[in-house]
Amino acid sequence: MGREVTLSIRSVIAGSTALILSLVAHIVSFSFHRHVLERSGHTQLEASFPIPVRAATLTTVKSGRFGLNANDSDWDSILPNGDGFIYHPDDQKHYLVAHYHNLHCLRSLRHYLNIAMVSQPDYKFTSMDKGHVDHCLIYLRQIALCNADLTLEPASHKQMTPDGRVTDAVTGVGIKHRCVDWSQVWDYMEDNFSLFKSTYDT
Incomplete structure (x- = not known):
């Protein structure tokens, strides 16, 4: 048989009052913080890219550039001045733009693959090299998840599998x-570096 618990009216009222006051305090606190963020022009705690960026369309192409055997000069040119960092005028801090962090990681992975498969197959990679590859693989996977591209890609040809299918x-x-228009982002990066170049020397 279960044990019966008897609560007095006074206990119920006291408990309900405490719950309501706690709820009101949380609502007031949330509203205050949201008001502060809205007045400051930010709706999130993280800094945002300083300008709106227009939409664009990219049609993928088969190209000899930016492959494993491409010229190093192609890969060396994928980061703007500042190596992907901007100086944010609002909080006067430097930030690495994730788009260029992605490209930096791709360039690094290509560099290591080129060494291992083409130029120096017997090269002994250091623990720092391996750590960099590990970081980039983990980082790029997470960014791909965050920016899930839902474009539907149809079959382009037939292919024989190892088991003959x-x-x-x-x-x-x-x-x-x-x-988003990556050329507009590039132009802003170049302008930002030119305008705030002195902040990179400190």
Whole structure:
């Protein structure tokens, strides 16, 4: 048989009052913090890219550039002045723009692959090299999850599997993707570096 618990009216009222006061305090606190953020022009705690960026479309192409055997000069040119960092005028801090962190990691992975598969197959990678590769693989996976591209890519050709089956294969070439205008971002990065270059020397 279960034990019966008897509560007095006074206990119920006291408990209900405490619960209501706690709820009101949380609502007031939340409203105050939201008001402060809205008045400051920010709706989140993290800093945001300083300018609005227009939409763009990218149609993927098959290209000899930026592959494993591409010229180093191609890969060396993918980061703007400042190596992907901007100086944010609102809080006067430097930030690495994630878009360029992505490209830095891609360039690094290509560098290590080129050494291992093309130029120096017997090269002994250091623990720092391996740590950098590990970081970039983990980072790029998470960024790909965060920026899930839902473009539907149709099969482009048939392909024989190792066990002899013929299946559809997808290259993704010639498919349009919706993006933000990376050329506008690049121009802003260059202007920002030129304007605040002195802050990079401190």
